[in-house]
Amino acid sequence: MAGVLWLVFLSVVLPISRADDRPNFVFLVADDVGIGDIGCFGNDTIRTPNIDRIAANGAKLTQHLAAAAVCTPSRSAFLTGRLPVRFGMAGTDQPLAYVFLAAPSGLPRSEVTFPQMAKDHGYQTALIGKWHLGLNCKWVGDHCHHPNKFGFDYFYGIPGSNAPECDPDSVTAGATGKYAADRTYTRFRVWEVAVSVFLGLLALKYFQYIQWKTVIVLSVIGWSAVISNYAFWANGTQFNCVMMRDDDVIEQPYDVSTLTPRMTLEAVKFLEERKAKKEQFLLEVSYWNAHTALLPYKEFRGKSRHGLYGDTMEEMDWSIGVVMATLERLGLTNNTFVYFTSDNGAHMEIGDAGGSNGIYKGSKGQGGSEGGIRMPTVVQWPRKIKPGTIVTEATSQMDIFPTVADILKAPLPQDRVMDGRNILPLLGGAKQPSPHDFLFHYCGNILHAVRYRPRKGKVTWKAQFATYPWLPGTTHCSVDQLACFCGTQWGVTFNDPPLLYDITNDPTEDRPISADSNPKYQEVLNVITKAVKEHKQSLTKVDNQFTMPRFFPRPWLQPCCNFPYCNCREGVDLSPLKITVK
Missing domain, CATH: 1.10.287 (Helix Hairpins)
Structure with a gap:
């Protein structure tokens, strides 16, 4: 009898113990912020002390890559752990990877997200901020692409994008x-x-x-x-410009200047409620900062050294500081996995309204350029990640899905190709190569570059198939074009054979190697050529969400409050935030 009681005790206590060992998750996602905009990645003129503190207390990832150089494909890959080309979210060779609220395009319901996985394991989940992965399919209220359909219990923010x-x-x-x-x-x-x-x-x-x-x-x-x-x-x-709380439109058009403070207030409330109810949580705060239009809250205007762009960046850093301070106040810091990144590189074609991609060539929209896809990323989890850790190996935003799965001891989906890999060992300080033999960099549905990390040695190679029509003396395109797009009709040329770079020792891609300069040239190209062939064989035909019929808006899908005026305001008291800026 005593043995039976002991087994019953273990069956109850051990699962609780395992649950208590699992961390909470906070994901902080910026919009159009380049790797050159953050202090710990080399910027010394925009103040980002709170982001820098996450890096100091955890890990800085110096070669962390987005799966696309524009926001909708990139964000879909981040949530699913898969290349957007696998499920129709990559776009085309034309600039159509943008989701209108009144168009039926969006993240397919067949996709699984890591918030859904966390929810299935007992977590309370919330998305606060930008979604931009679709809303309706057949009628204005079906919300087939709504965040609530992809694992988020609570949504407060903008279903589209600040623009x-x-x-x-x-x-x-x-x-x-x-x-x-x-x-x-x-x-x-x-x-x-x-x-x-x-x-x-x-x-x-x-x-x-x-x-x-x-x-x-x-x-x-x-x-x-x-x-x-x-x-x-x-x-x-x-x-x-629509703002929602779950299924309801609460402001139309929204006031961009109050978005960040309101999002911050919602994040604080969510964290406080989870602590009060002793619930584990996954929170994503998806900022509009620093996507144009640049309209930071009044308290932040004129406070930076970089005009409205710098003001907007420092507003976001302030918000991140409030979230981190709330975790500390609630005693949640030690067991919370905090991750900060950006969806794609800074938008250089908009002049002073755009940020910096540091030493890296290229810009938003250039799927194969380092400036378009190498993201400023920091991670903190005091229980597992040592302060000051630096990860130089190639990692991907798609790695978050399998990393969260490993932390939760959850199986990965077996009915689809997963492109992400578990990077928890690297975050823990393991001295080992990237878990990726290859990373495939797309612009729309066209392959623009490939990374290759041999299992031996320390070099990561990059084959650059595309060359962009940069303005002379710059690494961005004409302001009349708004971005370098993907196909030849936009001035892109394709290299055959591709340009080959030692991206470890030449991260600025200034010195393409040749058979004369490096004896490994042909060997590396042969391996990459074979990998590209095998990769393309792994792709299956899917519906493209950005063909013109799906892209074209439909009036009956348009969200609207106070019909037929489509105009309403949310009254919010921001005084609890006590916003003061020096």
Whole structure:
């Protein structure tokens, strides 16, 4: 009898003990922040003491890579541990990897996310901030792509993205005002074309070349295009700039300048509630900072040395400091896994409104360039990660899924290819190579570069298939183009054979090697060529979420509060934050 009671005791106590050993998780994700914008990665003019403190108390990852150089594909890969090209979220060779709130494109429901895995293991989960992975499929309330459908118990934030049209003055903050002028010009040009087409159709009807039914159908199509253009460019503030709490639209258009303080307040409340209820949690705070429009809260304006961009960065660092201080106040620091990163590199084509990618070439949108995909990343978990740890091996944001799975002792999905790898040993200080033999760097659905880490030696190689049409003397493209896009029609050229770099000793990619300069040249190229062939064989045909039919907005999918005005305000008292900035 005593033996039975002992077994019962162990069956109850051991699972509780294991649960207590599991950490909480806090993920802090910036938007368009380059590796050159953060103090611990070399910036000495923008103040980021709270991010720097995470690095000092934990690990700094110097070769941590996004799976894409634009936000929607990158964020989808981060959550799923898989390359976006595997599930239709990579985009195309054209700049269509952007999700409108009234379009049916979004993260496919067949994908599994690490927040869902944590939820299945008893965690309370929340996303506060930017989502931008879709919203509706067939009607405005189905929320088929909503964060609640992918493992987040609670959502407070913006289902789309902060963008230039979210500036109430319709000007890209910190830049030249060019975008507002372009939208006005485009609006009137489209009206002129639509009216001309309509009058032409009437003329054709008058001369009996077409029937009234044809006139009506073509006119509806034409005027729908005009209305969509007007709504999403000329009046995008009203339709794209939406804030939600779970399923409800609570502010439209939202006030960009109060987003970060409100998000911070929500994060504090979530942490306090979890502590009070003794619940384990996974929290993602997904910042809009520093994506244009740049409109930081009033207390932060004019306080940095880098105009509105620096103000916006320092506002985000302040928010991170509040979150970290809350963890400390609640006694949660020692057993909380904290991870900070950015979704893609700084956007260099927007001038003073963009940040810095440090020594690395390239910019947002360039899927194979270091500046577009090498992210400022720091991780803290005092129970497992020694202060001052530096990880120089190549790692990926896709590694977070299997790393969380390993921490939770949860099995990985067996019905799909997982591209991420467990990096917990590296974070713990293990002296070993990257868990990735190869990392494949896509721009849209086109392979632009490949990393190769042999199991022996210390060198990581990079084959660069794409060369970008940079402006002379820079590593960014024309401001008229907004970014270097992916295909040849955008000026990209492809190298055959690819340019080959020793990315360990030449991280700025200034010295491509050749057969004459390095005896390993052909051997390395042969290995990479074989790996690319095998990788492409692992890809299956999937629906592209960014084809024009999915990309085009539909009025019946448009979220709207206070219909038909689509206008509402959330009243929030920010005084508990006691915001003071020196």
